[in-house]
Amino acid sequence: MITENNGVFHIQTASYSYLFKINAYGIPEHLHFGTPVQTEDAEALSCRPGLGWGCSILLNGEDTASCLDTLMLEWSGSGRGDYRESPLELAGQPSDFRYESYEILKGNAAMACSLPQAHGAEETLVITLAQKNAKLQLYYSAYPTAIVRRSVLTNTGEAPMTLNKLMSFSLDIPGNFTMATFNGSWIAEMRRTDTVVGASKVVNESLTGSSSNRHNPGFLLFEPDATETAGRVYGFNLVYSGNHYASAQRSHQGLTRVMQGINMSNFCRELKSGESFETPEAVLCCSNAGFGGLSKNMHTFVNDHIVPVAWAHRPRPVLYNSWEGCVFDFNEHRLLDLAGRAKDLGCELFVLDDGWFGARNNDKAGLGDYTVNKKKLPHGMEGLAKRIRDKGLDFGLWFEPESVNVDSDLYRAHPDWALTDEFAPVFGRNQLLLDLTKQEVRDYLVKSICPILDSAKISYVKWDMNRHSIALGSKAHDFILGLYEVLDRIFTPRPGILLESCSSGGNRFDLGIMCFSPQVWTSDDTDPVERLTIQQGASYLYPQSTMGAHVSAAPHAQTLRTTPLATRGNVAFFGCLGYELDLKHLLPVEVKEIKTQITFYKQYREVFQYGTFSRNALGWQVSDGKNTLAGVFHGLVHAAPSYEQLRLTGLKKDARYRIASLTQTIRVGQFGNLLKHVAPVNIDPNGQLLRIADRHFTLPYGEEVMTVSGAALMNGILLRPLFRGTGYDQNQRTHGDFGSDIYIVEETVENRQE
Ligand code: GLA
Numbered sequence: 046m047i048t049e050n051n052g053v054f055h056i057q058t059a060s061y062s063y064l065f066k067i068n069a070y071g072i073p074e075h076l077h078f079g080t081p082v083q084t085e086d087a088e089a090l091s092c093r094p095g096l097g098w099g100c101s102i103l104l105n106g107e108d109t110a111s112c113l114d115t116l117m118l119e120w121s122g123s124g125r126g127d128y129r130e131s132p133l134e135l136a137g138q139p140s141d142f143r144y145e146s147y148e149i150l151k152g153n154a155a156m157a158c159s160l161p162q163a164h165g166a167e168e169t170l171v172i173t174l175a176q177k178n179a180k181l182q183l184y185y186s187a188y189p190t191a192i193v194r195r196s197v198l199t200n201t202g203e204a205p206m207t208l209n210k211l212m213s214f215s216l217d218i219p220g221n222f223t224m225a226t227f228n229g230s231w232i233a234e235m236r237r238t239d240t241v242v243g244a245s246k247v248v249n250e251s252l253t254g255s256s257s258n259r260h261n262p263g264f265l266l267f268e269p270d271a272t273e274t275a276g277r278v279y280g281f282n283l284v285y286s287g288n289h290y291a292s293a294q295r296s297h298q299g300l301t302r303v304m305q306g307i308n309m310s311n312f313c314r315e316l317k318s319g320e321s322f323e324t325p326e327a328v329l330c331c332s333n334a335g336f337g338g339l340s341k342n343m344h345t346f347v348n349d350h351i352v353p354v355a356w357a358h359r360p361r362p363v364l365y366n367s368w369e370g371c372v373f374d375f376n377e378h379r380l381l382d383l384a385g386r387a388k389d390l391g392c393e394l395f396v397l398d399d400g401w402f403g404a405r406n407n408d409k410a411g412l413g414d415y416t417v418n419k420k421k422l423p424h425g426m427e428g429l430a431k432r433i434r435d436k437g438l439d440f441g442l443w444f445e446p447e448s449v450n451v452d453s454d455l456y457r458a459h460p461d462w463a464l465t466d467e468f469a470p471v472f473g474r475n476q477l478l479l480d481l482t483k484q485e486v487r488d489y490l491v492k493s494i495c496p497i498l499d500s501a502k503i504s505y506v507k508w509d510m511n512r513h514s515i516a517l518g519s520k521a522h523d524f525i526l527g528l529y530e531v532l533d534r535i536f537t538p539r540p541g542i543l544l545e546s547c548s549s550g551g552n553r554f555d556l557g558i559m560c561f562s563p564q565v566w567t568s569d570d571t572d573p574v575e576r577l578t579i580q581q582g583a584s585y586l587y588p589q590s591t592m593g594a595h596v597s598a599a600p601h602a603q604t605l606r607t608t609p610l611a612t613r614g615n616v617a618f619f620g621c622l623g624y625e626l627d628l629k630h631l632l633p634v635e636v637k638e639i640k641t642q643i644t645f646y647k648q649y650r651e652v653f654q655y656g657t658f659s660r661n662a663l664g665w666q667v668s669d670g671k672n673t674l675a676g677v678f679h680g681l682v683h684a685a686p687s688y689e690q691l692r693l694t695g696l697k698k699d700a701r702y703r704i705a706s707l708t709q710t711i712r713v714g715q716f717g718n719l720l721k722h723v724a725p726v727n728i729d730p731n732g733q734l735l736r737i738a739d740r741h742f743t744l745p746y747g748e749e750v751m752t753v754s755g756a757a758l759m760n761g762i763l764l765r766p767l768f769r770g771t772g773y774d775q776n777q778r779t780h781g782d783f784g785s786d787i788y789i790v791e792e793t794v795e796n797r798q799e
């Protein structure tokens with residue numbers, strides 16, 4: 046609900062209040078963003094400056110309350126007394142916007158440009174501010190667990206004006222905060238970095254042309270005492286896939302100014318009389334229930350209001366992807382063989398990755414030419430897709446539409462379609478970007494991709510993008526607007542297609558792309574130990590339903606690490622599960638284990654993909670209120686390990702629960718010559734007999750089944766001991782390095798009947 050009372054605006058839902066007032070000078074003063082409060086609290090929540098501000102500037106020399114520098118503001122100009130960072134820069138001009146009017150609209154307010162927007166807002170408040178030559182509109186859309194802000198600047202004067210900076214929002218909040226950002230690089234995304242916000246500005250930004258794997262646009266501000274379950278945490282994110290900027294800085298008065306928007310480095314846009322510039326939407330969330338509470342609010346918002354309506358809360362298929370298993374080396378026969386095996390394992394969707402078109406036999410050629418390679422696929426894409434569907438699998442296809450190889454028919458025909466600057470071309474993964482700011486390029490993409498999707502009845506698309514951009518400032522922004530137009534033209538008329546965005550993995554993991562792409566390939570790194578960091582980083586702001594998570598081969602391509610198949614599955618369960626390895630070389634024990642994994646995942650798929658997610662000292666937990674699933678993950682084994690206490694959250698303290706471990710087994714071959722301690726006969730550790738046994742037999746371990754109260758589970762229960770070097774004991778959790786466990790916690794039947 047949004048109300049206005051004597052100049053006090055109150056946006057309130059069950060989970061938050063957002064309050065601001067228009068002060069005596071027509072300046073919107075921020076009052077509160079946090080747990081629900083009353084409109085009547087406005088006075089108590091406002092800044093009440095005292096006397097004497099030394100050299101400070103006052104709007105009215107008689108009134109110390111007119112010193113903008115000391116107030117919490119909804120928006121700030123430049124050169125008028127507020128010397129903190131301004132969210133707006135009009136080339137070399139001061140700005141001083143004052144309140145004019147407001148409007149409360151039902152639902153969302155649609156944008157004029159192709160930027161994507163969240164959907165399903167309850168109401169939108171539009172505050173109009175004005176100064177002599179311009180109008181500034183601040184939009185506030187209310188969603189149950191988040192508020193979405195954006196701004197629009199219009200030149201109302203006669204002369205053109207030059208815009209150098211316009212943020213989506215600016216906010217001043219009282220308190221001491223640390224900023225958590227999610228940084229990294231290719232195959233090492235989403236590493237959480239905490240920086241105390243003090244007198245010097247803390248900046249989170251991307252300049253690569255994408256939202257980037259270096260600095261994800263999503264970030265948190267949290268108070269020093271915040272934990273997973275308690276304390277004040279704010280979350281911010283941008284509905285945008287290009288260069289972004291956010292800053293936080295604490296003033297001497299103890300107010301933290303935070304703002305976010307398009308990165309304005311090299312940005313310069315001329316607005317002629319009557320022209321406007323719209324910023325992307327920014328999402329603001331808060332919680333007094335710690336990181337877990339913040340994640341829950343953000344996840345709910347993304348699942349309900351960001352991903353396309355047709356895919357909201359829709360179970361995601363278990364897929365098989367050809368990339369890590371085949372790379373470029375396949376033909377129809379090999380793909381059909383893999384599809385048969387994938388189906389047998391329980392997969393539901395077969396995805397043909399890179400290499401199916403033009404001269405694309407390596408990453409040096411063919412990009413841009415989406416004509417099927419008939420040598421590899423003699424029955425064309427329609428023929429292959431039909432044969433795969435006949436096996437009972439859906440069919441998906443990879444594209445990398447925004448790029449081109451110089452060695453391609455497209456580049457030979459249209460060299461001018463490549464994005465260039467005045468210098469010699471610079472390549473990333475042997476490719477150039479296409480200039481999506483050109484209408485003819487966007488038309489070409491739509492015209493070359495849609496017929497393939499329609500004729501082969503494609504039900505899933507992996508949309509890749511594998512290089513950084515050379516576009517600067519407003520050109521970089523126009524590229525992203527071009528991309529959104531193309532995505533809209535291709536996928537809005539085809540809502541049944543599941544789009545998975547990919548950009549060398551998590552290089553474009555953002556809310557802008559998620560408005561089209563319900564799931565995103567989280568990282569090219571599928572090593573489960575690395576994935577623990579990557580998926581955990583992403584989990585603060587993005588729900589599991591958005592994270593593509595695959596089981597791949599061991600040793601792993603990027604780390605050379607060997608990990609148990611169980612752990613590869615257990616980590617990928619907490620996302621949208623897929624398999625990406627050569628299925629032909631699986632051992633019988635592995636086939637059996639993968640079948641069990643997929644059956645288990647399907648049974649609890651909705652809890653894994655949509656359940657409430659939280660982090661604890663041993664790993665992760667998801668819960669739909671009825672079923673709770675906990676993952677416990679280990680690194681290197683230590684001798685004489687301590688007990689482990691599993692502590693869950695969100696259960697009913699008086700209810701009784703059955704906790705059971707997911708049955709796991711260890712390959713007999715892993716024991717090597719230790720087998721002599723337990724086997725009745727002496728087996729050669731390097732002999733044929735053990736090799737054969739290892740292919741077919743595994744030993745179960747560590748089974749846990751107990752009935753226990755919610756209170757005890759939330760207090761923490763001690764798990765079965767870890768392997769202690771005394772030979773095989775079924776009661777110990779005998780994992781070896783990088784082992785893991787999954788526990789299924791359900792209310793007991795008696796309990797449910799009560
Ligand atoms: C990128 C993607 C991979 C794969 C390859 C294909 O690296 O992230 O998943 O699709 O391209 O070339």
